[in-house]
Amino acid sequence: MIDTKILKNITVLYAEDELIIQEGITETLNLFEINVICVKNGQEGLSVFKSSDKKIDLILTDIKMPKLDGIGMIEKIREIDKDIPIIITTAHQETSFLMDSIELNISAYVLKPIDIYKLEASLIKAIEAKVLREELIEKNKRLEIEIQKNEEKQQIIETQSRFAAMGEMINMIAHQWRQPLSSIGTASYNLKYKLLSGKFNLETQEGRVEQANFFTNKLDEIEFYVQNLTTTIDDFRNFFKTDKVFVNSTIENPIKNTLKIIQKDLQSNNIELILDFESQNKINIFENEITHVFINILKNAQDKFLDKEIKNAKIEIKTQDIENGVQIEIYDNGGGIAEDDLDIIFEPYFSTKKEKNGTGIGLYMSKVIVEKNHQGKIFAKNTKEGISFFIILYCMI
Ligand SMILES: Nc1ncnc2c1ncn2[C@@H]1O[C@H](COP(=O)(O)OP(=O)(O)OP(=O)(O)O)[C@@H](O)[C@H]1O
Ligand SMILES: [Mg+2]
Incomplete structure (x- = not known):
């Protein structure tokens, strides 16, 4: 015995122009507690599909119908919804449409006169596939959210890591700068001290040369240390690029x-x-x-x-x-x-x-x-x- 529970409360849009067939099939579908919306041709079917406030779960349609036939209706519906399951009911002599419908992603074809058991099995299969697909979509959505959350987490960690590294770098720069800075301080103090204390006899050529040499040496020293500070900064800056x-x-x-x-x-x-x-x-x-x-x-x-x-x-x-x-x-x-x-x-x-x-x-x-x-x-x-x-x-x- 097939379990028809999955069909309970689904809504089927049923297009069939022969009223006797429509009534018979609808009655059977109602036995499975399926909600059936009946239409008489493709055009009506399409407008109901577009305007229905009830969510339609499956389309069951005949091929030959006035105004717009089954294939015409399906083509238009597929432009709006490429996934909704569609079952076609067809008579033997209509099989030429098969070629036209090949691209339309049809779930099943049920021959007329309709064998109720076959229809039931096709409905169950189509709805099961739909449920599975919807579950998959839902799972994918949740997965995407998870992935995004992880990416955001990863970004936060990367930023933290960058800040931590910067903190460490600043400590290291401070450490590496201490010695050259103190040497620059000493050199400039010596320059000022010698200048103010009048250590050089500027009256004599010798004194002036001595002062010039002293100044040049000290300024070279300062230049050397400034270069050293600059190199340190360059090394660190390169690292942060x-x-x-x-x-x-x-x-x-x-x-x-x-x-x-x-x-x-x-x-x-x-x-x-x-x-x-x-x-x-x-x-x-x-x-x-x-x-x-x-x-x-x-x-x-x-x-x-x-x-x-x-x-x-x-x-x-x-x-x-x-x-x-x-x-x-x-x-x-x-x-x-x-x-x-x-x-x-x-x-x-x-x-x-x-x-x-x-x-x-x-x-x-x-x-x-x-x-x-x-x-x-x-x-x-x-x-x-x-x-x-x-x-x-x-x-x-
Ligand atoms: N060379 C090591 N010897 C012993 N334990 C280590 C060594 N390297 C890492 N660990 C262990 O691994 C842990 C994680 O290291 P990690 O560098 O990720 O973070 P951390 O050093 O604790 O923090 P931060 O890097 O922010 O200072 C350390 O806390 C330490 O327990
Ligand atoms: Mg560490």
């Missing part, structure tokens, strides 16, 4: 950019840096993004050293070629991380530095950059005295 195009480069370039930015900080914290650059392969990268990844990893190592007050702190950066790519290993001897946490350090907002305002997005962004933007791989392993981060980038992506 958004990458628009891939560059074909060895991995050494972004590592060198990283070191320009962070090396002084590492040195002043007595962190030894061991570099072992073997890789020669050229890879396609967004250079600043990859620099960002290295900075995140090196900053994390430094945080760990400072937190644990590690004495012989060292970081090793090793690059080597692999088939069609490059592997970078960054090792630190800061003690590593709890084995349980290894899997989640790349999750957004996971941080063990909450009291120091760790955002927990450094490694997450690094993963996005390496795996999403470069189709590479990033992972971490605890080693004997610390942790190794591995990054794999490919030549062709």
Whole structure:
């Protein structure tokens, strides 16, 4: 026994010019508790379809009808609704229309005289397909909303990461500027002191030369330090430029950019840096993004050293070629991380530095950059005295 529950309360627009057939079929459809709107020809059918305030779920139509025939009506309806299920009732001698209706996405053809069981089965099949399609559309809509929400979330994280990076950069710039600024201060103080204290005997040629030499030396010194400040700013500004195009480069370039930015900080914290650059392969990268990844990893190592007050702190950066790519290993001897946490350090907002305002997005962004933007791989392993981060980038992506 077929389950006709799915037909209950649906609304069918039924076009048939032969009243006896129309009444008989309508009566049967009413038995399934289907609401039937009857029309006598295609033109009436079309105007009811356009103006009905009831949602029409299915169209059942004869072919040969006065004014506008079934095919004509379906063509017009398809311009408005390309999905509504349509069942055609047809007599044997009318089969030539089949060619015309091929493009019209018809759910079923039921031969006249109509076999009620066949009609019932066709109705159920067509409505089931409609329900499934509507569910799918609904699911897709929900999925799209989810995707959009995720994209928005991702954007927020990226902005946060940028701000966090800027904050760190400002700290590093301040740190790197301290020494040249204080040297400029000392040089200008010396200049002023010597000038005001009349140290040079300007009556003599020798005194005037001595003063000129002293001034030139001090001004050279100031110029040197100003140059130093400018270079620092350029390095940082370059880092903040958004990458628009891939560059074909060895991995050494972004590592060198990283070191320009962070090396002084590492040195002043007595962190030894061991570099072992073997890789020669050229890879396609967004250079600043990859620099960002290295900075995140090196900053994390430094945080760990400072937190644990590690004495012989060292970081090793090793690059080597692999088939069609490059592997970078960054090792630190800061003690590593709890084995349980290894899997989640790349999750957004996971941080063990909450009291120091760790955002927990450094490694997450690094993963996005390496795996999403470069189709590479990033992972971490605890080693004997610390942790190794591995990054794999490919030549062709
Ligand atoms: N070299 C490391 N040694 C030990 N643990 C590490 C190391 N690098 C990362 N971790 C762990 O991974 C966590 C997540 O790192 P991530 O860079 O994403 O955020 P964070 O450093 O905590 O915050 P932020 O980067 O904003 O300062 C850290 O809190 C730390 O627990
Ligand atoms: Mg970090």
